[in-house]
Amino acid sequence: TTIKMGLFGAGGELVEKWEIPTDTTNDGANILKDISEAVHAKLDEKAIDASRVEGIGIGIPGPVNSQGVVNHCVNLGWGVVPVARDLEKLSGFPVMAGNDANVAAMGEAFIGAGKDAESTVMITLGTGVGAGIVIDGKILAGHNGAAGECGHIHVNDDETEACGCGNHGCLEQYASATGIVRMANRMLADSDEASSLRDIDEFTSKDVFDAAKNGDEFAKKVVHEVCEILGKAIAKICNVVNPEMVVIGGGVSNAGDRLTQPLTQKVKKNTFSADEIGIPPILTARCGDDAGIIGAA
Ligand code: ZN
Secondary structure (H helix, E strand, C coil): CEEEEEEECCCCCEEEEEEEECCCHHHHCCHHHHHHHHHHHHHHHHCCCHHHCCCEEEEECCCECCCCEEEEEHHHCEEEEEHHHHHHHHHCCCEEEEEHHHHHHHHHHHHCCCCCCCCEEEEEECCCEEEEEEECCEECCCCCCCCCCHHHCECCCCCCCECCCCCECECHHHHCHHHHHHHHHHHHHCCCCCCHHHHCCCCCHHHHHHHHHCCCHHHHHHHHHHHHHHHHHHHHHHHHHCCCEEEEECHHHHHCHHHHHHHHHHHHHHCCCCCHHHCCCEEECCCHHHHHHHHHC
16 A cells, blocks of 8 residues: 655664555556655755665565565566566666565564574564564575465464465464454354453454453453464474574564563473573564665665
């Protein structure tokens, strides 16, 4: 719906941020042109000479390979688009492109919760579940840009509903904001237990965590279930990546300790480690909505 833009100083400091609407008409053909024009308009407004611009970084909601080529971005209507090359031609600046969840992880790794870590796994719990893996300061993009798709880790063989990706039983179906609500509604339908959630029309994941905080026993069970499923998935990721820390971002991470404490217990229980110190701490993100533009920059 919107393209978040940021002007950064050479040291990575955010000077100004703004947004422009995403024009998805005509299969998103105008998007890169709109971005280039917005960049040049901002330089004019700030009287910044083009010679002082080092380049443009961009995060895109789809798989991006190391050459900056996007391989299908459904939300924008794009097929295979050489984003870095096209935006370089349009803007006249060097361009680096990455996946949006990956650049958000970069943002947290650079100046957020992972600032002092070399290797960070960031998991974003929003409408879906996104993730980015930073190893030794570099994003793990994978062979064709699809590394770190942790939202589609398979966690349930018995799921009947399909995930957005077409598979059944992906992590995203239980641990995203929408997944938590879906699971709570299912558990409510299967139980006659009293819960304050029954009095709320179309409750949100925040309502579930708030109810649990206020002592609602049923909501506590939902939170427990979410943390069991998510914790097991994080433990699997940790067994493969062995990160220094795990950062949880996105709207659901506002639950803070009520999410990270049970997750930490679960991850401790299910992660291989040579010693107790080797289990990565689970922290909440610090850059908020700015993680993406910071990481892209
Ligand atoms: Zn999926």
